[in-house]
Amino acid sequence: MIGKGVKSLLVAAFSLFSVLVFGQGPDFHDKHIADQSQKEEKREDTRKFDANEVIFGHVLDAHQFHFMSYNGSDGRVHHVGIPLPVIVYSAQKGLSLFSSSKFDHGESVYNGYLLVTPEYKESLLKRGYSEEEVKKYRNESIIAVDENSVPLENVKVYDLSLTRNVVQMIIALALLVWLMLSVAKRYRENGSAKAPSGMQNLMEVLITFIRDEVGKPNLGVKYNKYMPYLLTVFFFILINNLVALIPGTANVTGNIAFTLVLGVISFIVIMFSTNKHYWGHIFNPPVPGGVKPIMIPVEVLGIFTKPFALIIRLFANMIAGHIIIICLISLIFIFGNLSAGVGWGFSPVSIAFTIFIYFIEILVAFIQAYIFANLTAVFVGQAFEGSHHDADHHADSVIV
Amino acid sequence: MSLLFVLLSTVPWANAGGAIGAGLAAIGAGIGIGQIGKGAVEAIARQPEAMNDIRANMILTAALIEGVALFAVIAGILSMFV
Numbered sequence: 001m002i003g004k005g006v007k008s009l010l011v012a013a014f015s016l017f018s019v020l021v022f023g024q025g026p027d028f029h030d031k032h033i034a035d036q037s038q039k040e041e042k043r044e045d046t047r048k049f050d051a052n053e054v055i056f057g058h059v060l061d062a063h064q065f066h067f068m069s070y071n072g073s074d075g076r077v078h079h080v081g082i083p084l085p086v087i088v089y090s091a092q093k094g095l096s097l098f099s100s101s102k103f104d105h106g107e108s109v110y111n112g113y114l115l116v117t118p119e120y121k122e123s124l125l126k127r128g129y130s131e132e133e134v135k136k137y138r139n140e141s142i143i144a145v146d147e148n149s150v151p152l153e154n155v156k157v158y159d160l161s162l163t164r165n166v167v168q169m170i171i172a173l174a175l176l177v178w179l180m181l182s183v184a185k186r187y188r189e190n191g192s193a194k195a196p197s198g199m200q201n202l203m204e205v206l207i208t209f210i211r212d213e214v215g216k217p218n219l220g221v222k223y224n225k226y227m228p229y230l231l232t233v234f235f236f237i238l239i240n241n242l243v244a245l246i247p248g249t250a251n252v253t254g255n256i257a258f259t260l261v262l263g264v265i266s267f268i269v270i271m272f273s274t275n276k277h278y279w280g281h282i283f284n285p286p287v288p289g290g291v292k293p294i295m296i297p298v299e300v301l302g303i304f305t306k307p308f309a310l311i312i313r314l315f316a317n318m319i320a321g322h323i324i325i326i327c328l329i330s331l332i333f334i335f336g337n338l339s340a341g342v343g344w345g346f347s348p349v350s351i352a353f354t355i356f357i358y359f360i361e362i363l364v365a366f367i368q369a370y371i372f373a374n375l376t377a378v379f380v381g382q383a384f385e386g387s388h389h390d391a392d393h394h395a396d397s398v399i400v
Numbered sequence: 401m402s403l404l405f406v407l408l409s410t411v412p413w414a415n416a417g418g419a420i421g422a423g424l425a426a427i428g429a430g431i432g433i434g435q436i437g438k439g440a441v442e443a444i445a446r447q448p449e450a451m452n453d454i455r456a457n458m459i460l461t462a463a464l465i466e467g468v469a470l471f472a473v474i475a476g477i478l479s480m481f482v
Contacts, residue, residue: 213456309467316470371463 009177049333053118055326059251059319061163062140063100063115067248079105084167088113088142089158114145164250172239210234214374218381226380229269233262234373241318241365254319263311266376274383306379310372317368321361328354418476425472432465
């Protein structure tokens with residue numbers, strides 16, 4: 001029932017996933033971190049709950065999918081997760097490809113590379129580095145170190161790894177392509193002669209929604225040219241937003257780099273739809289002569305603020321939602337730091353709030369995807385609209 | 401006077417500034433979205449058959465205002481870390 005192209009895509013995605021999970025290379029472990037006393041502390045995770053570290057550990061990128069950690073019966077901290085491939089390039093060592101499990105969550109040095117963790121930063125502070133020097137190292141970044149785990153300042157490491165954001169984007173991509181191709185195949189076989197069935201029902205609702213509420217009102221007769229891009233951006237953002245709500249997954253849309261790229265692509269689409277009338281309005285706005293020197297810089301700036309607002313709006317909404325959810329759960333542990341009883345007593349309240357916020361976040365996931373697509377369509381429509389002196393002004397939106 | 405300088409250097413003003421900024425943004429967003437809701441509900445009361453159009457526009461405008469409020473939140477967070 002699934003086409004051959006879709007099947008090979010699924011096979012490719014599944015084999016990538018299996019290689020990530022099961023493909024462990026031979027063991028090239030270097031020495032563990034030399035500082036023995038620090039290793040004793042890490043045996044059992046008795047550090048106090050650091051909300052800052054937990055929150056940013058969840059919303060930022062990482063080299064593995066991390067589901068949980070627990071203090072095992074042998075006293076060590078066990079992590080449950082899926083390690084992802086690390087691809088680093090440095091001028092000295094060339095290209096290295098290995099699994100991030102070789103780093104042992106920051107405990108081991110591998111091939112001269114080290115994963116920066118809060119424990120490593122604390123060990124640097126103990127060795128005499130100042131606060132500002134330690135602050136330069138971001139958590140979960142890979143740095144070059146020598147045999148004693150001292151960071152090498154002048155070695156530039158280019159991190160090209162498949163981090164969890166990238167893997168989640170690939171999974172969302174495979175899901176999106178599979179959904180759309182299977183629905184398209186159903187239409188190709190039966191056309192409009194047969195009533196929609198299964199996934200077609202849901203896709204039809206969403207696609208006609210985008211076509212009728214976003215495409216036609218803003219783009220008029222030319223809506224068909226832009227529908228592929230609007231639908232792609234809507235569904236990609238929607239799927240990434242929804243998948244990020246599952247605990248353990250990565251926060252893709254709350255990443256400024258991701259939304260930056262989407263905003264730049266929208267900007268390029270808008271720029272390619274402009275016509276002479278648009279640039280005439282920018283450089284010769286229809287305002288009194290005295291105001292023109294003020295209006296022209298404002299109009300030029302307005303070209304860039306519109307995609308910039310798209311970028312920041314999506315990024316801020318998604319990351320704020322995730323931070324709220326994590327903060328509400330962290331409140332249990334912050335109170336637990338005071339006393340265990342208060343922590344337990346507060347958990348029903350915190351979980352109730354979290355469930356409430358989760359419903360709002362599902363709504364926000366849909367709304368933000370819709371807003372991004374809608375505003376892109378509005379800006380494209382503004383870019384190619386003709387002069388305003390049409391004799392036959394319709395009272396309502398263009399009837400296509 | 402030296403007490404003032406000591407106070408200015410030890411109190412984390414950036415954190416306080418960021419938090420106050422975010423709080424003010426929340427007030428602004430609350431007032432703005434409240435007025436949208438008021439207008440939308442009154443319009444639905446006047447013409448119940450237009451409910452779907454009004455609801456779609458209300459959600460769209462509320463998301464735009466929320467975007468502006470989150471600009472201010474991001475500015476507050478940046479003030480803490482930059």
